[in-house]
Amino acid sequence: MALVIAFAAANVLVKPAALVGRVVENFDDIPLRIGDWKGRDLDPGESGRLLPNSSLLNRDYVNLNGHLANLYIVYGLDLADIHRPEYCFEGYGWTLLRSKIVMLRLPSASSHPVRVLLLKDATGLRTVCIYWYFGAGRSEVTLEKQRLDVWKSAFLSRRLPPSALVRITVPVADGESSAERDALSLASGLDESITHIVSRKPRVTRAGMNMEDMYRSRWKATE
Numbered sequence: 001m002a003l004v005i006a007f008a009a010a011n012v013l014v015k016p017a018a019l020v021g022r023v024v025e026n027f028d029d030i031p032l033r034i035g036d037w038k039g040r041d042l043d044p045g046e047s048g049r050l051l052p053n054s055s056l057l058n059r060d061y062v063n064l065n066g067h068l069a070n071l072y073i074v075y076g077l078d079l080a081d082i083h084r085p086e087y088c089f090e091g092y093g094w095t096l097l098r099s100k101i102v103m104l105r106l107p108s109a110s111s112h113p114v115r116v117l118l119l120k121d122a123t124g125l126r127t128v129c130i131y132w133y134f135g136a137g138r139s140e141v142t143l144e145k146q147r148l149d150v151w152k153s154a155f156l157s158r159r160l161p162p163s164a165l166v167r168i169t170v171p172v173a174d175g176e177s178s179a180e181r182d183a184l185s186l187a188s189g190l191d192e193s194i195t196h197i198v199s200r201k202p203r204v205t206r207a208g209m210n211m212e213d214m215y216r217s218r219w220k221a222t223e
Contacts, residue, residue, distance in 0.1 A: 025055040053078035112139040126172040128179040135163040164198040
C-alpha cells in the first residue's frame with residue numbers, strides 16, 4: 001500500500017517525460033578505444049524511430065583476436081523506453097537458453113551485478129548478452145527494482161531522473177566462456193565512462209531535434 005501511495009504521489013508531482021523534454025546525448029565520452037578493443041558507431045536504424053524520446057548508442061567493437069562485440073545504450077527520461085532485452089530477442093526469433101546474474105569486477109570502483117544471457121537464433125548461432133540498468137545513481141539487473149529506484153528519487157526530488165539500459169552482446173566464436181569473458185572485459189573497461197554519462201545532469205531539449213540526422217552524422221564519422 002505504501003508503494004502504491006508513493007507511485008501515485010510521484011505521478012502527480014513529477015511531470016511526464018513528454019512534457020519535460022528529451023534527453024540528448026552524443027556519448028562522445030565513451031571511448032572508441034579501450035584496452036584491446038576498437039569501436040565504430042553504427043546507425044541505430046529502426047530503434048531510432050521506435051524510441052524517439054531517448055538517446056541511443058549502437059556501437060560495434062572488435063579486439064585483437066578478431067572477436068566482435070556490440071554496445072547498445074538506451075538513455076532518457078521516458079521509462080517506457082527502458083525494457084527487458086529478453087523480450088526484444090524473443091520478438092526477433094531468438095531463444096533464451098540460460099540466464100544468470102554475476103558481479104562485474106571493476107578496476108577502480110565497487111563491483112555491481114549484471115545479468116548474463118545465453119541466446120540462440122533460428123540458425124543455431126549462439127550469442128552471449130550482458131546487461132544492466134542505471135537510474136537514480138544505482139545499477140540494477142531487475143527492471144522493477146530500477147523503476148522503483150527512479151520513482152523513489154522522483155518522489156523525493158520532484159524531478160524524474162534519467163534512466164539507462166546498457167547491453168553488450170558477443171557472438172559465440174571460441175566457446176561460451178570466451179564470449180562471456182569478452183563481454184565482461186569490455187563492460188569492465190567501459191563502465192566508468194558509461195556511469196559518468198548516465199549519472200550526470202542530463203541535457204534536455206524541448207525542440208524537435210532531428211535525432212536521425214544526429215545519429216547519422218555520428219556513425220558516419222567513425223566508419
